[in-house]
Amino acid sequence: MAASDNGETTAPEAIGAEPCHPRDLLRFATAGSVDDGKSTLVGRLLYDTKSVLADQIEAVQRASVDKGLATPDLSLLVDGLRAEREQGITIDVAYRYFATPQREFVLADTPGHVQYTRNTVTGASTAELAVLLVDARNGIVEQTRRHAAVLALLRVPRLVLAINKIDLVSYDEETLTAIAKDFASLARSLGFPDDAVVTIPVSALVGDNVVERSQRTPWYDGPTLLGHLESVPVVGPELRAPFRMPVQYVIRPRGSGRDDLHDYRGYAGQVASGTVAPGDEVVVLPGGRRTTVAAVDTADGPLDVAGARRSVTIRLADDIDISRGDLLAAADAPPRVTSELETTVCWLAEKPLRSGARLLLKHGTRTTQVIVGAITERLDPETLRFGEAPAQLQINDIAHVGLRAADALPVDDYADVRATGSFLLIDPPTGNTLAAGLVGFPLADALG
């Protein structure tokens, strides 16, 4: 049941015939502008992988008849909120799930028009791959360039351009090749390596090259969209980065009645990057004490080694005062500890950001106060260049902002380690999330 060499897929499992081997999980995001047919593409993926069940299809058929449509509108599988169905638009990021014998998929479907930065940043923040959709009749438009810039800023490791509605350009090879070429140069200018980008011509409405290979694109020899999603390697860059783990909680089973656990003290967390094993030398930050890993525990017993994304409980050789908010890091490759941060901020709130504002910053498991310093440069969404900054940032702006934190924070550049290079800015009175923040200038550096 393996994908063949050219990435074509075998029949998808009926919602989950037993896989013959352990499957891994791919988290990916979709992005596109209004009317590119993204909800239809997502509906098509769910429908053709048989992830949509009879009662959901019936509900969509009923609703399609009510709207006077001749064929079921697959986008209705995706648009979940009443306002979305009434207005025929997608408002908020929606999460979708499907599986094939090769892999399980978590899809963050991010709408393109209202608050596009907010939605794309949200979807991209956890994605290992992004599918960017364009209409074959329009090719690369400004919205595509903005979305691609956000995906580059968030360092989504892999990118797919799905050229949709190829049925409406008569499956014309020349048109599609031209779009693919435009996109390749855009992706290169944003710092995506050539081997991280794939272009696939599809028709979500008809189903060409989504799950089933199209007979109408004989000139296309690449994978189908699903074939690519199934076969692309998922090992994220975080596994190759040095070890980092924010301490979430200190586990002390005193009073459990078990004498053998009286002195147990474990530091619970999810490995954010790299690997950790007993005997490793680690540093506890921001304090700076060094010690050695005594054990990497789980409820199922100790591990020889744990990699990124694994939730573990670490015991240390020395008795050090450690609490939630501290970071364990590889002693030979520690992050820098600083309270002056040079950052890139994606402003997601209606309320504008001004220099001098006092906000909360959440980094790892620590929340601290910050004062906003200079807003130095803002991304021009048309030219995709950083240029002169306005006095205040508005919703959807991406800008370089200096921050001064009340406490020193152990940080890496986002480009090096996602987990220790990312943070939230929070509004103290309302508690609302105002911004996604990245340490350093990952997009400006890529733009060169």
Added chain:
Amino acid sequence: MTRAAPVLDALDALESESIHIFREVAGEFDRPVILFSGGKDSTLLVHLAVKAFAPARVPFPLLHVDTGHNYPEVIDFRDRLVERLDLRLEVAHVQDWIDDGRLVERPDGTRNPLQTVPLLDSINEHRFDAVFGGGRRDEERARAKERIISLRDAFGRWDPRSQRPELWNLYNGRHSPGEHVRVFPISNWTELDVWRYIRRENVELPSIYYAHERPVFRRDGMWLAEGPWGGPRGNETMETKTVRYRTVGDGSCTGAVESAATTLDEIIAEVAASRLTERGATRADDRLSEAAMEDRKREGYF
């Protein structure tokens, strides 16, 4: 330094994500609670919470909003689980709210929609600030847009139009006094993930999940059991069928499915081949309208 670590399969990845969520909430909230119905999703929550804090005890209690329309097997299962894990259990009896007039029994006798008020009252009374629920995004379209940590106002209401963006795995649970958050640690699990994990971990479930003989009657295409909530009406007649339940809910509106599945392998094969989602098949309350779930969630339902 690069060194090989075992690749996480999908279930390991989901387990680690859920454990991370439990620990975040334990670290940032004063009074969390797990909503517990005895169903497979809330039983899975408890199992994951145990693993998140081992070898220490789970550092928060369970809350059961009891419709009174129960299966004895489930209550028995609940009590044994609480005792074995040395947990604290709070029960909010819907009957108490009906008895003192805060709630009125519905004409159809169904009590699922009546759970919202006792739930919100209990949250206020115990000052719970984080309420874990077993909701999954694959269950229903409105749930697909729910956050993992989701703010509720002082009236328990969910406003889908003004949700906080959820970025990376940095959860923002800040709230004002009187507000609380709902937390969904198994948001990203599918029904099949839940069953496969239950099999892998050998998680005990109430016996009604497995095929058994039960006197039932047919209504609206579902097999319902007789109980304190009522029985057959009109031309409905009792028959003994071999059935099992796919969800645990109010007995008056939770249907059994005909099934011979007596083992987890057989249940998984059945779920995999099923052509109906679990809610559509067996929950009359979700069929009320297209937007039924969104409306109930807005009002503060689970």
